[in-house]
Amino acid sequence: MSVKANYIRPLDIRxxxxxxxxxxxxxxxxxxxxxxxxxxxxxxxxxxxDDGALLPLPEGGGRLVMATDGHVVSPLFFPGGDLGCLAAxxxxxxxxxxxxxxxxxxxxxxxxxxxxxxxxxxxxxxxGAAAREAGxxxxxGDTKVVEKGKGDGVFISTTGVGVVPVGVHIAGCNxxxxxxxxxxxxxxxxxxxVLSQRESLAFETTIxxxxxxxxxxxxxxxxxxxxxxxxxxxxxPTRGGLATTLNEIAQQSSVGILLQEAAIxxxxxxxxxCELLGLDPLYVANEGKLIAIVAPEAADAALAALRAHRLGQxxxxxxxxxxxxxxxxxMETRFGGRRVVDWLNGEQLPRIC
Numbered sequence: 555m556s557v558k559a560n561y562i563r564p565l566d567i568r569x570x571x572x573x574x575x576x577x578x579x580x581x582x583x584x585x586x587x588x589x590x591x592x593x594x595x596x597x598x599x600x601x602x603x604d605d606g607a608l609l610p611l612p613e614g615g616g617r618l619v620m621a622t623d624g625h626v627v628s629p630l631f632f633p634g635g636d637l638g639c640l641a642a643x644x645x646x647x648x649x650x651x652x653x654x655x656x657x658x659x660x661x662x663x664x665x666x667x668x669x670x671x672x673x674x675x676x677x678x679x680x681x682g683a684a685a686r687e688a689g690x691x692x693x694x695g696d697t698k699v700v701e702k703g704k705g706d707g708v709f710i711s712t713t714g715v716g717v718v719p720v721g722v723h724i725a726g727c728n729x730x731x732x733x734x735x736x737x738x739x740x741x742x743x744x745x746x747x748v749l750s751q752r753e754s755l756a757f758e759t760t761i762x763x764x765x766x767x768x769x770x771x772x773x774x775x776x777x778x779x780x781x782x783x784x785x786x787x788x789x790x791p792t793r794g795g796l797a798t799t800l801n802e803i804a805q806q807s808s809v810g811i812l813l814q815e816a817a818i819x820x821x822x823x824x825x826x827x828c829e830l831l832g833l834d835p836l837y838v839a840n841e842g843k844l845i846a847i848v849a850p851e852a853a854d855a856a857l858a859a860l861r862a863h864r865l866g867q868x869x870x871x872x873x874x875x876x877x878x879x880x881x882x883x884x885m886e887t888r889f890g891g892r893r894v895v896d897w898l899n900g901e902q903l904p905r906i907c
Contacts, residue, residue, distance in 0.1 A: 565589045570671040577699025594682035599693035607693035612717040621648035622713040628905040632751040634762030638680030643767050645714040650769035651788040653724040654716035661695040666705030688767040721782045726806035728786035733875040734853035736846040739868035740819040745838035746827045764842030771865045778859030784852035789845045794898040797836040800883045801897045810878025813885040817872045837898045839906045
């Protein structure tokens with residue numbers, strides 16, 4: 555066979571689209587991976603080119619953590635982010651919420667026939683940039699193609715591996731009566747940003763997603779306390795928002811939680827958008843905020859550490875853990891009353907992360 559017969563024309567990123575050959579495992583699939591995925595995600599482990607990655611064990615002991623997440627956000631691009639960076643941040647944060655240092659990511663792409671290569675490149679480049687910025691490389695992955703009409707453009711699933719240092723034990727079951735509830739910043743930004751793009755809503759001020767990798771914020775928090783056990787619970791309030799996440803913790807720990815409405819930060823533009831749309835910011839998804847439940851003696855140092863970090867400058871003390879056999883989350887309102895903050899009922903905003 556001549557050299558000319560073996561020649562494959564470079565991908566037409568600008569005008570090309572995914573077709574079924576890109577998922578068939580042949581030359582077209584290899585070309586897609588080699589010309590689009592590898593340049594965006596390149597690192598020594600991925601360059602091994604095997605079906606999995608051979609990785610070194612972390613030094614210093616500790617326990618391994620693994621988390622996995624599927625990302626189906628619509629639309630794919632929104633103010634402040636896109637599906638690509640969200641896929642990296644979401645899984646990095648799930649690993650970090652156990653007090654772990656994220657080490658590696660795996661990424662799986664489900665592509666729909668006809669999806670524009672230009673949009674795919676934007677998403678893969680964004681995922682790669684987010685992973686590099688976080689220092690957590692994508693070391694292995696997979697790509698599949700489904701027929702037109704049987705997908706929705708692209709779905710991304712990511713899996714993360716990290717290591718929890720010796721002496722750190724953070725879990726949803728650790729909250730105790732008297733502990734303090736901290737929040738790293740304003741709520742509702744991500745959900746409102748995605749919804750505004752989806753519904754083509756125009757606000758006077760652009761509302762951007764808060765999507766971010768939070769592992770360095772977690773590291774700063776842990777470094778601020780003399781005893782790592784003083785950090786009881788960490789959680790990023792994504793789907794279901796702050797309210798649902800706190801209800802999950804209350805159930806796991808068999809405690810109640812009492813919030814102060816006046817202390818919960820919500821940007822005025824987000825608050826106004828939620829009022830216009832009939833949404834409660836307490837239930838709107840976030841992608842760059844964390845809840846920290848800490849021992850009372852460590853609360854001041856922990857809050858100061860959060861505020862000293864660029865991702866926690868708006869951190870607030872928003873409530874406390876209380877003894878309650880009913881495991882209710884309640885909130886003292888600005889008007890002096892008290893109400894139950896229940897679980898999210900139904901799905902307020904589908905396809906938000």
